Amino acid sequence: MKSAVIVFPGSNREGDVARALQIVSGVKPALVWHADTALPAGTDLVVLPGGFSYGDYLRCGAIAARAAIMDAVREHAARGGLVLGICNGFQILCESGLLPGVLVRNARLRFICREALLKVERNDTPFTRRYAKGAVVRYPVAHGEGNYTADADTLKRLEDEGRVVFRYVLPDGRRDDAQVLNGAANSIAGIVSEKLNVLGLMPHPENHVDPLVGPTDGRALFESLVGALEKA
């Protein structure tokens, strides 16, 4: 699996995700600078990492979404190539139009840094095939703007098409939109594109891959990608 992690000024999770990819796939990903105009030849997976690109100026992800490399990322996605956006990467995907909706300030205005429980709503995507459908997993979250919002038509379309892949849930696995940690509509933590090749999520699977740190629930997401690409 050849992966490319895009680095913007202010990205800070590129090392974490590169390490996770290397642990799981055995291959070191390329780090690609935002001002570059092309991805390395043969790139299978593009990752937009977490952080605070451009200091979150204007809107989270807004300026990064207009960076030179993003045209290459859009072309990669249009060809059906895999794109994973985590946290700030999810915000960049929404700002760039690769995913619908937007992530706004958390409902209670607090920066949330803790572990979140997520339900894996479907396991027929390249990102989740190694999870059981309906599994509840633990990923850390660390964001101030993770409150997913879209207009009613977009939300309906996402639900009708089953494009919500990760949802925040309570310890008993139940979803409660009134109690969701950041106020996200329909408890949405992560969504995929129509062709299932672009995933954006606020929580950080890359930080739960090493038993030294604790839970390893994030590992299966990267294993899923390796598996999906081997099969292809």
Add this chain to the structure above:
Amino acid sequence: MKARVLVTLKSAVLDPQGKAIEGALRSLGVPGVASVRQGKVFDVELDTVDPAKAEATLKDACEKLLANTVIETYRIEFVG
């Protein structure tokens, strides 16, 4: 010529920051504030004197970057 671009949240979008400011004003005892919505102001200098051209440029700037039209609307004003 100079222009001012105002970007505000659409009325249907919740504005937690505006709500917090509203609460702070209330706790300060500032009377008569019914509600607060927070927005952004951009003062832009343009190298044209043609209002139509300036308007077109700013519209383009808003659609491409200054506003996220999923949640925000924008207004362009020309100043002095």
